[in-house]
Amino acid sequence: MSTPELDQLDHLPAGLETVSARQLRTVFPNPTLIRLEGRHKQPLALSVMLHGDEIVGLAVLKRLQVWMKSHALPRSLIIFVGNVFAAEAGVRKLSDRPDYNRIWRGGPQPEHAMAAEVLDAFDAAGIFAHIDLHNNTGANPHYCCIHNERPDTLQLASFLGPLAMYTHNPPSMFSNSRADQVPAITAECGQPGEIDGEDAAFNLVMATLHLDHFRGAPDLELQVFEVKGRIEIASDASFAFAHGVKADLELPPKLEHWNFFERPAGTTFARRLTGRQVMTVYDDDRNDVTERFFKVEGDRVILTRDATPAMLTMSEAAIRADCLGYLMERRGV
Ligand SMILES: [Zn+2]
Structure with a gap:
C-alpha cells in the first residue's frame, strides 16, 4: 500500500x-x-x-x-x-x-x-x-x-x-x-x-x-490514577458474566460499573469454576503481577489491595482482542 x-x-x-x-x-x-x-x-x-x-x-x-x-x-x-x-x-x-x-x-x-x-x-x-x-x-x-x-x-x-x-x-x-x-x-x-x-x-x-x-x-x-496492571484472560478460557453458567471464569454481571470506582481489598473479583488460573495481570513490562493484586480462596479470586479498575469491558470481542481491563492506583496518596 x-x-x-x-x-x-x-x-x-x-x-x-x-x-x-x-x-x-x-x-x-x-x-x-x-x-x-x-x-x-x-x-x-x-x-x-x-x-x-x-x-x-x-x-x-x-x-x-x-x-x-x-x-x-x-x-x-x-x-x-x-x-x-x-x-x-x-x-x-x-x-x-x-x-x-x-x-x-x-x-x-x-x-x-x-x-x-x-x-x-x-x-x-x-x-x-x-x-x-x-x-x-x-x-x-x-x-x-x-x-x-x-x-x-x-x-x-x-x-x-x-x-x-x-x-x-x-x-x-x-x-x-x-x-x-x-x-x-x-x-x-x-x-x-x-x-x-x-x-x-x-x-x-x-x-x-x-x-x-x-x-x-x-x-x-483532578483525581489522577496510574495504571498498574492490565488484566488478560487466557485465549482458550471460557468466561461468563452471570451466575450458574458453565465456564472457567465467572465475572460479576455489572463488572463495567466498577470502572473508576475504588474496589477495596477483600473484594471478590471473579470465581474460578474449574480451578484453572486463566486471569493474569501484567505490568507495563509484561511481568506477571497477578499475585500483587489477587489471591485465591476456594474458588474466589479476591483483591489483596485497594485498586480502581478502568476500561473493564463485557464485550467478548474486546476482551479476546485486547484485554478485560486495567487496575489503577491513585497518584499522590
Ligand atoms: Zn480510541
Whole structure:
C-alpha cells in the first residue's frame, strides 16, 4: 500500500452536518488536515476518528460547524481527521493496516510516513495544546489520558472532568508522543453515540479554544490514577458474566460499573469454576503481577489491595482482542 494521501482543507466541508461515520469518505476521501483561522493565531490541535468506530470526534466537528455560523473562532484550529477507511468500514482499524493511534513514533508502514507529515505540520504551526478525541468500549465515566503532571496538562484535562489516567503506554499513541512538547491529552468520552459524551467533548474543545493562556492550575481538583496492571484472560478460557453458567471464569454481571470506582481489598473479583488460573495481570513490562493484586480462596479470586479498575469491558470481542481491563492506583496518596 502506498502512503495514504493527506488532504488539506482550510474549511469544514459542506455536507459534513449530515454524514454518518460510515459515509465519512464522501466529505473526507482521505485522512485530512483542516486549518481554520481564529483570533489567536497559535492553533489548538484536534485529532478525531483515529479509531473508525469512535464517532465522538465527528460529532464535535458537526457541532463546531454549526457554532461557527454565528461565532468567530477565538483561536485557530488545526484538525486531523484520521482513519476514514476504518470509519467507512465501521471498525476501529482495518485488519491489515496499523492502528492510527499507534503510528506516532515512526515505523516502516505507509501510515507512519503520513503521521510524520501530520507531525511536521503541527510543529510548523506551533501548537498551543493538543486534544485527541476517543470513545470507550465499556461503560466508563469521561476521563483523560495524561502523560505528565505539568500544571498546563492538568488544567487542560480538567476541562473534560475530574478524572485522569496517568500512563506512558503505549508510547506510540498520539497524545503520548506529543506530551513532551505541548499540553496533550486523549479525551475518552464514553461510548460511541452517547450525547453526554459528545457534550463533554464539545465543551472541552470550547473551553480550550477560549483559553487565553494556561494559568498553571487545574480548574477543578483532578483525581489522577496510574495504571498498574492490565488484566488478560487466557485465549482458550471460557468466561461468563452471570451466575450458574458453565465456564472457567465467572465475572460479576455489572463488572463495567466498577470502572473508576475504588474496589477495596477483600473484594471478590471473579470465581474460578474449574480451578484453572486463566486471569493474569501484567505490568507495563509484561511481568506477571497477578499475585500483587489477587489471591485465591476456594474458588474466589479476591483483591489483596485497594485498586480502581478502568476500561473493564463485557464485550467478548474486546476482551479476546485486547484485554478485560486495567487496575489503577491513585497518584499522590
Ligand atoms: Zn480510541
